[in-house]
Amino acid sequence: MSRERLEKIVIQILRVMGLVVFIAIVAFPFYWMILSSFRSLGEILLKPANLGLDIRTINLHAYYEVLFQHGFLRYICNSVYVSVVTVVLSVTLATVGGYAVTRLRFRGREFMSYSILLIYMFPAIVLVIPLYVMFSRMGFRDSINLLILVYLAQTLPVGLYMLRSYFQTLPPEIEHAGLIDGCSRFSVIWRIIIPLSAPGLASVALYTFMIAWNEFLFAFMFLDTPEKFTLSRGVVQLAGSVHLSKQLVMAASVMVTLPILVFFLLFERYLVRGLTAGAMKG
Amino acid sequence: MNMASLSLKAITKRFGQILALYGVDLHVDHGEFCVLVGPSGCGKSTLLNIIAGLIQQDEGSVLIDGQSVDRLAPRERDVAMVFQNYALYPHMTVAQNLGFGLRMRGVPKQIIREQVLETARILGIEDLLDRKPRGLSGGQRQRVAMGRALVRRPRLFLLDEPLSNLDARLRASVRLELRHLHREIQSTIVYVTHDQVEAMTLGDKVVVMRQGKVHQIGRPETIYSRPADTFVATFIGSPEMNLYRGRLLHKDDRTHFQGAGFSLDIGGLQLNLGESEVEVGIRPEDIAIGQGGTTALKAKVEMISNIGSEKYIHARLGQESLTVRAPKEAAFQPGQVVPLTIDPDRVHIFHEGRRISWSAGSCSSSR
Numbered sequence: 180m181s182r183e184r185l186e187k188i189v190i191q192i193l194r195v196m197g198l199v200v201f202i203a204i205v206a207f208p209f210y211w212m213i214l215s216s217f218r219s220l221g222e223i224l225l226k227p228a229n230l231g232l233d234i235r236t237i238n239l240h241a242y243y244e245v246l247f248q249h250g251f252l253r254y255i256c257n258s259v260y261v262s263v264v265t266v267v268l269s270v271t272l273a274t275v276g277g278y279a280v281t282r283l284r285f286r287g288r289e290f291m292s293y294s295i296l297l298i299y300m301f302p303a304i305v306l307v308i309p310l311y312v313m314f315s316r317m318g319f320r321d322s323i324n325l326l327i328l329v330y331l332a333q334t335l336p337v338g339l340y341m342l343r344s345y346f347q348t349l350p351p352e353i354e355h356a357g358l359i360d361g362c363s364r365f366s367v368i369w370r371i372i373i374p375l376s377a378p379g380l381a382s383v384a385l386y387t388f389m390i391a392w393n394e395f396l397f398a399f400m401f402l403d404t405p406e407k408f409t410l411s412r413g414v415v416q417l418a419g420s421v422h423l424s425k426q427l428v429m430a431a432s433v434m435v436t437l438p439i440l441v442f443f444l445l446f447e448r449y450l451v452r453g454l455t456a457g458a459m460k461g
Numbered sequence: 462m463n464m465a466s467l468s469l470k471a472i473t474k475r476f477g478q479i480l481a482l483y484g485v486d487l488h489v490d491h492g493e494f495c496v497l498v499g500p501s502g503c504g505k506s507t508l509l510n511i512i513a514g515l516i517q518q519d520e521g522s523v524l525i526d527g528q529s530v531d532r533l534a535p536r537e538r539d540v541a542m543v544f545q546n547y548a549l550y551p552h553m554t555v556a557q558n559l560g561f562g563l564r565m566r567g568v569p570k571q572i573i574r575e576q577v578l579e580t581a582r583i584l585g586i587e588d589l590l591d592r593k594p595r596g597l598s599g600g601q602r603q604r605v606a607m608g609r610a611l612v613r614r615p616r617l618f619l620l621d622e623p624l625s626n627l628d629a630r631l632r633a634s635v636r637l638e639l640r641h642l643h644r645e646i647q648s649t650i651v652y653v654t655h656d657q658v659e660a661m662t663l664g665d666k667v668v669v670m671r672q673g674k675v676h677q678i679g680r681p682e683t684i685y686s687r688p689a690d691t692f693v694a695t696f697i698g699s700p701e702m703n704l705y706r707g708r709l710l711h712k713d714d715r716t717h718f719q720g721a722g723f724s725l726d727i728g729g730l731q732l733n734l735g736e737s738e739v740e741v742g743i744r745p746e747d748i749a750i751g752q753g754g755t756t757a758l759k760a761k762v763e764m765i766s767n768i769g770s771e772k773y774i775h776a777r778l779g780q781e782s783l784t785v786r787a788p789k790e791a792a793f794q795p796g797q798v799v800p801l802t803i804d805p806d807r808v809h810i811f812h813e814g815r816r817i818s819w820s821a822g823s824c825s826s827s828r
Contacts, residue, residue: 355535358536361565
């Protein structure tokens with residue numbers, strides 16, 4: 180056997196092994212979570228090591244209980260509201276801002292352009308305490324709209340940066356053609372830039388949605404009233420409650436994870452394209 | 462047909478420290494085909510963008526039909542532009558691309574459809590109307606880009622190197638079509654190119670530019686036969702004009718040009734320049750080779766390029782190199798020493814880079 184061939188085989192084996200290990204680490208907890216959510220508490224306690232899934236014994240009672248007896252219907256609505264509003268605001272502002280720093284010439288443009296990411300360098304944990312104190316004093320704490328503001332501040336820099344990179348890949352001549360054909364700046368953005376940036380916009384939307392949907396720290400600190408809880412906050416509430424029912428926590432966790440998973444699978448192509456578009460010239 | 466005249470008054474533009482355009486004056490008449498030509502970076506595209514309103518000039522004024530358009534946005538100037546990379550809207554079909562300008566101007570749908578169809582027919586792209594740009598070849602995209610400009614019947618067409626992304630054969634045929642099209646629609650066109658062949662074949666008026674300055678404006682024949690300076694002389698014409706630095710000497714009522722290792726009799730020309738440093742230019746086709754000449758010039762053949770229809774003889778004249786255009790039948794061998802005949806009337810003389818106009822017995826600076 181030649182050396183090249185041996186090398187090839189070794190690389191192949193390593194690649195497969197790597198994938199298997201990686202998938203096991205990522206997928207196993209997820210599988211475990213779904214499995215447990217389909218069982219009754221008794222089953223889980225009796226046979227904790229049972230990894231087989233029997234379709235006939237699927238039990239959706241945990242979902243019913245979580246949704247209607249533990250207030251998760253409300254939490255889902257809250258999370259949808261927070262995420263959707265954040266996504267809409269973030270995408271809109273990032274489009275306008277990203278366009279401005281790429282195409283328009285104004286004083287401080289360079290500084291603006293580079294300082295966008297500077298904001299992102301403050302970790303959330305550094306900000307959460309001062310914000311908590313500040314908003315408490317102002318009497319704004321315990322508000323869902325406040326959460327939207329915080330999420331927006333967190334996601335907008337990255338969204339701006341992503342769209343800026345995306346806009347830079349669009350040839351300016353297309354916009355010039357639009358301007359000569361009768362567009363104003365805003366109609367150029369609306370009729371030419373936005374349709375052409377669909378992948379970039381989709382990736383910003385997905386990124387923002389993931390952050391807003393999953394975020395826990397600020398939701399935990401800022402929200403006190405159970406009616407205002409978001410999903411992630413609700414799961415922790417549930418997990419910390421007196422009667423620890425594993426299947427309920429698992430069902431709640433599935434409800435948190437599933438939308439993200441579905442969105443990601445639907446938009447994954449755009450996300451990857453949107454993220455790499457800025458890296459390539461032309 | 463809707464057409465306008467265009468005037469540029471002392472247009473100046475800086476990009477940071479770089480002077481992109483310096484005091485450009487130009488007048489283009491109704492229905493005239495004006496070609497801006499020059500090496501890349503000479504400011505010709507910048508000038509076109511200023512006319513379109515995409516770039517704001519620092520000084521000077523753009524007038525369309527005598528009216529200043531300096532304060533008008535591109536969409537208000539009623540001009541159309543064809544870009545080098547076509548700049549079609551990738552997310553629209555060909556029909557939508559063509560109709561976009563009309564749609565933005567609020568033209569009723571029915572009329573848009575008619576005009577799009579008519580334009581598509583003129584350009585022979587009727588069967589492409591439902592396709593997206595990415596499904597078109599380079600030549601087809603170029604046609605769509607032209608169509609998008611044509612359909613609006615603007616006052617002024619601006620074309621920015623529209624043929625440079627086409628392959629050589631297609632370029633030649635589209636060039637002819639453009640000429641036909643212009644004759645048909647009689648519109649005012651400003652056309653930017655770095656290709657002197659396009660400039661000479663298309664233009665009613667040719668503007669030769671370099672480093673943000675206009676070197677000469679004139680009809681193609683004038684540009685070719687009476688270049689204003691040494692830059693125009695060598696930039697226009699292929700193969701390049703032979704250009705030699707030397708001195709003018711007067712002897713027995715005759716003037717001689719003394720170059721490096723050779724002397725050229727240019728006849729009874731009276732120059733009030735005295736015996737001064739000049740440059741002398743001779744086009745390769747203005748030299749007869751291999752016949753007993755009166756100038757007693759001799760050159761040594763070094764190399765022969767055969768391009769099929771004719772031959773270029775590369776020879777050595779004194780210490781200078783010389784290119785001569787010869788018929789395809791010419792049979793010379795490298796190393797051969799041949800006599801040259803040069804008609805003194807065809808010799809261009811430049812003093813400090815500028816052309817000296819002269820005829821037998823008199824002369825004056827063309828400036």
